[in-house]
Amino acid sequence: MVQARTLTDQELQRVLEFAATTKAAQRNRAILLLTHWAGMRIGEVASVRYSDVLSTNMKVLSEIRLNASQTKGNKSRTVLLSERMRAELAQYIAAHPPKDIHKPLFPTQRAQGFTPNTLTHIVNGLYKQAGLNGATSHSGRRGFLTRLSEKGVSVRVMMQLAGHSQMSTTQRYIDTRPDILRNAVELI
16 A cells, blocks of 8 residues: 655645635644644544633643544544644634634534545645645655654654554654665764
């Protein structure tokens, strides 16, 4: 099975620039960045509610606690959010304040949340329209883990951040790009 393409920083910028031209620009940007900067699965993004992201005083939390029904594998997990991801979510929420904190963070026109399948089609369409062939809704997650690997983060830490129970699963996500291989050889 062919794995989803990981994006370079320039390619991520390209899809974000394309997303900015779409009708739901802020929503699309937030969804893409949750996969790229937080390593969330598209099904997890689809299941997130305002109450998962906001504190009682309506501030973006530093982590999203997903219950078992919101994750793959039916195990609860915590997604840590970087400062820049929290800032992105704060911008999105400021433009789309919750009417009901228990509703989906990304509502559809009928105020219901997206299904994972529908959100997959939206994200895949953004990549395709941005000219990024081979990129899929899984590209962000793979890129998240690949970037962490390139920065020297241990596989054990990446495994926890990804919510994997097997290290071998995490290792399959990591892409080895030619420039990284070259840099590795130059360390000798």
